[in-house]
Amino acid sequence: MDKMTDRELDQLLGLATKPVPATDSAARTAARAFAQVGKSNIVAFAPKAKPSAPKFTISWLAALPLAASLAAGVYLGALGSGSYVLPEILGGGAWTDEDAVLSGVEDMEELTDEDVS
Amino acid sequence: MALAITDTAIAGSRHVDDADLLALSAKGNRAAFTSLVERLHPLVHRVVWRLTRGHADTDDIAQEAFVKLWKHANDLRDNAAIKSWLLKVASNLAMDRHRNPATGVVEETFEIADTRPLADSTAMANWAQKRIDAALHALPERQRLAMALTHFEHLPNVVAAETMGVTVDALESLLARARRTLKESLAADKAELLSAVQMEGH
Numbered sequence: 001m002d003k004m005t006d007r008e009l010d011q012l013l014g015l016a017t018k019p020v021p022a023t024d025s026a027a028r029t030a031a032r033a034f035a036q037v038g039k040s041n042i043v044a045f046a047p048k049a050k051p052s053a054p055k056f057t058i059s060w061l062a063a064l065p066l067a068a069s070l071a072a073g074v075y076l077g078a079l080g081s082g083s084y085v086l087p088e089i090l091g092g093g094a095w096t097d098e099d100a101v102l103s104g105v106e107d108m109e110e111l112t113d114e115d116v117s
Numbered sequence: 118m119a120l121a122i123t124d125t126a127i128a129g130s131r132h133v134d135d136a137d138l139l140a141l142s143a144k145g146n147r148a149a150f151t152s153l154v155e156r157l158h159p160l161v162h163r164v165v166w167r168l169t170r171g172h173a174d175t176d177d178i179a180q181e182a183f184v185k186l187w188k189h190a191n192d193l194r195d196n197a198a199i200k201s202w203l204l205k206v207a208s209n210l211a212m213d214r215h216r217n218p219a220t221g222v223v224e225e226t227f228e229i230a231d232t233r234p235l236a237d238s239t240a241m242a243n244w245a246q247k248r249i250d251a252a253l254h255a256l257p258e259r260q261r262l263a264m265a266l267t268h269f270e271h272l273p274n275v276v277a278a279e280t281m282g283v284t285v286d287a288l289e290s291l292l293a294r295a296r297r298t299l300k301e302s303l304a305a306d307k308a309e310l311l312s313a314v315q316m317e318g319h
Contacts, residue, residue, distance in 0.1 A: 015313065020159075033187035
């Protein structure tokens with residue numbers, strides 16, 4: 001058996017398969033890298049969300065009877081015809097002791113023992 | 118200055134070197150990274166193919182290596198050594214994936230070529246190619262990697278040694294053993310193989 005020379009071996013190796021990647025391999029590779037790894041120094045700009053306006057906790061539907069009730073109360077109060085439904089303490093006007101003299105002068109004299117008139 | 122290069126220029130330019138593209142990639146420039154992949158992917162694919170013996174997951178391994186590059190572009194200290202770094206990552210991935218976990222030996226799943234040459238020239242060429250591929254595939258993985266990097270990809274011995282994490286002397290020793298093994302395994306069919314070479318016009 002002849003001994004194979006380096007040159008002959010190189011010629012034979014020239015016949016070995018030359019692998020060729022698919023044409024879209026590079027594009028798919030880059031796409032996979034971008035999909036798998038988000039760069040920490042790439043910060044996507046996202047506008048700050050505006051604070052939403054406070055929502056009405058009572059809907060218009062619920063507010064209508066409340067407004068009607070308030071209007072009726074004001075109307076009846078103005079006529080004075082609704083006082084019978086109120087407690088006496090509220091319907092009878094302010095309580096006063098008509099005999100009392102509320103000048104406060106007497107009290108002042110008692111406190112100071114001097115004539116302040 | 119690399120940072121002054123626009124995306125459009127990068128996408129179309131062949132004058133920007135790998136180190137500049139990597140520097141831009143590290144800053145999150147996708148056009149630069151895509152250009153880098155287009156340049157280096159065929160090389161990585163071929164080396165991985167030789168390590169996996171053309172296994173179906175060659176593409177997947179090559180992709181994984183580039184995902185790591187994109188992920189660690191900031192960490193590479195020597196941008197000029199990108200090719201070596203990438204090939205090292207890809208070859209480690211390929212060897213890890215194709216090593217039998219139980220034995221630590223790379224699985225021998227390739228098809229052994231029929232040793233009988235055929236008369237027809239096309240069939241003869243196909244037979245010769247399979248015979249040579251099988252001889253290459255039968256090499257130990259380190260010798261196969263050394264052959265892939267130096268003989269098939271024509272990388273300088275210094276770069277190949279750096280990629281493999283060995284000294285240049287150790288690399289040359291691997292190459293010498295690989296060539297000796299190939300000569301021995303192909304010697305039986307030397308005449309037929311050389312005639313196939315002549316038919317192919319080599």
